[in-house]
Amino acid sequence: MSEKVLLVDDEKEFLEIMSERMQARGMIVTTASSADQALAIIKKQTFDAIVMDFQMPEMDGMEALKAIKTQRPELQIILLTGYATVEKTVEAMKIGASDFLEKPADIEALAEKIKKAKTEKMLIVEEKTEQKIKDILQRFGN
Amino acid sequence: MAPDKNIETGITFLGQILASATHEIKNHLAIINENAGLLGDLSLMDPMALAPDRTNGISLKIAEQVRHADLVLKRMNEFSHSVDLCDQPVDLEQTAAFVIKFGSRLIKMAGIEIKLMPAPSPLMVSTHLFFLEYLIWQPINACIDNPKKIKQLGISFESSSSGALIWFSAKNENRLLNPFDTPKNKALLEHLGICPQIKNNNRDLGLLWPCPDE
Numbered sequence: 001m002s003e004k005v006l007l008v009d010d011e012k013e014f015l016e017i018m019s020e021r022m023q024a025r026g027m028i029v030t031t032a033s034s035a036d037q038a039l040a041i042i043k044k045q046t047f048d049a050i051v052m053d054f055q056m057p058e059m060d061g062m063e064a065l066k067a068i069k070t071q072r073p074e075l076q077i078i079l080l081t082g083y084a085t086v087e088k089t090v091e092a093m094k095i096g097a098s099d100f101l102e103k104p105a106d107i108e109a110l111a112e113k114i115k116k117a118k119t120e121k122m123l124i125v126e127e128k129t130e131q132k133i134k135d136i137l138q139r140f141g142n
Numbered sequence: 143m144a145p146d147k148n149i150e151t152g153i154t155f156l157g158q159i160l161a162s163a164t165h166e167i168k169n170h171l172a173i174i175n176e177n178a179g180l181l182g183d184l185s186l187m188d189p190m191a192l193a194p195d196r197t198n199g200i201s202l203k204i205a206e207q208v209r210h211a212d213l214v215l216k217r218m219n220e221f222s223h224s225v226d227l228c229d230q231p232v233d234l235e236q237t238a239a240f241v242i243k244f245g246s247r248l249i250k251m252a253g254i255e256i257k258l259m260p261a262p263s264p265l266m267v268s269t270h271l272f273f274l275e276y277l278i279w280q281p282i283n284a285c286i287d288n289p290k291k292i293k294q295l296g297i298s299f300e301s302s303s304s305g306a307l308i309w310f311s312a313k314n315e316n317r318l319l320n321p322f323d324t325p326k327n328k329a330l331l332e333h334l335g336i337c338p339q340i341k342n343n344n345r346d347l348g349l350l351w352p353c354p355d356e
Contacts, residue, residue: 011169017176024183057251082168103168104175
C-alpha cells in the first residue's frame with residue numbers, strides 16, 4: 001500500500017518538485033509550506049511519515065517537532081537539514097525525530113526511510129490497539 | 143582593546159554569517175538536485191512527458207538556482223575581503239544595504255522586516271569595513287534573538303556638524319536591547335573611534351563617526 005507523507009518546507013519550488021518525484025514513486029503526498037500549516041493539516045489527516053525541513057521561518061524545526069509530537073506522538077518525523085550538528089541531532093532524536101537526511105537528499109534513500117517510518121508507525125499503532133483490547137478485556141474480568 | 147578580543151569578536155561574527163550563507167547555498171543545491179532528479183525520473187518513467195517546453199522549464203529553473211547560489215558566493219567573497227580593508231573610506235548606506243542582503247536568510251527566518259531609509263547624501267566614513275559590518279549587524283542580531291518583541295527595525299542616516307551617524311530604531315512599543323552596551327562592543331567602539339548614541343527614550347540607537355577636527 002502507498003505511503004501517506006506530509007512534506008513540509010518553506011521553499012515552494014523544492015516542495016513542488018520533491019512532491020512530484022515522491023508521487024512518481026507511488027507515495028501519496030500532501031504539502032505544507034510552514035510548520036503552522038503542517039500542524040493544522042495533521043489535526044484533520046493522518047500520515048505514515050512527515051518529511052520536514054529543519055530550518056523554517058517563524059517556527060523552527062525543533063519547535064515544530066515538539067508541537068507535532070505533542071499533538072500526534074505516533075507520527076514518524078524525518079528531518080531534512082542543510083548541516084546538522086551533533087548537538088542538534090541528539091536533541092531532535094530525544095524529542096522524537098525518527099531520522100535525519102542531509103540536503104541535497106537522495107530520493108531513493110528518502111523513500112527507504114519513509115518505508116521504515118511506516119513500518120515503525122504501524123508497530124506503534126498495533127501495540128496501542130493490543131493494549132486497548134487488553135484493557136477492555138480486563139474491565140470485563142477476562 | 144587587546145587584539146585577541148578583536149579577533150574573538152570577528153570570528154564569532156564570521157562564523158554566524160558564513161554558516162547562514164552556506165545553508166542558503168545548500169538550499170539552492172537541493173533544488174538543483176531535485177530538478178536534475180526530475181529530469182532523470184521523467185526520462186526513465188515517462189519519456190513522453192519530456193516535451194520540449196517541460197525540459198526547457200526545468201533547465202530555466204536550474205539556471206535560476208545557479209544564479210541565486212552564485213550571488214550568495216559573490217557576497218561571501220565580498221564579505222571575506224572586507225577583512226582586508228582597514229581605515230578605508232566606506233559608504234555607510236551601501237555597507238548597511240550589503241549587511242541586510244547578506245543576512246537576509248537569518249532576517250527572513252526570524253520574520254523581521256528591516257527598513258533601510260536612504261541617506262540624504264552619500265555618507266563616507268573612514269573605518270575598518272569588517273568591523274563596520276559587524277557593528278551594523280549587532281542591532282539586527284538583537285532583533286533576531288528576540289523576534290517576538292521586535293518585528294520591524296528602521297535604519298537611517300544623518301549628517302550633522304558633529305559627524306556622520308547611523309540610527310537603528312525599533313518600530314514598535316518595545317525597546318531594542320542595546321547591543322553596543324557590552325564590554326566587548328564598548329571596547330571595539332572606542333578602538334574604532336565611534337561614539338554610541340541614544341535618543342527617543344532609548345528607542346533609537348546610533349553610531350557617530352565624529353568629524354576629524356572635533
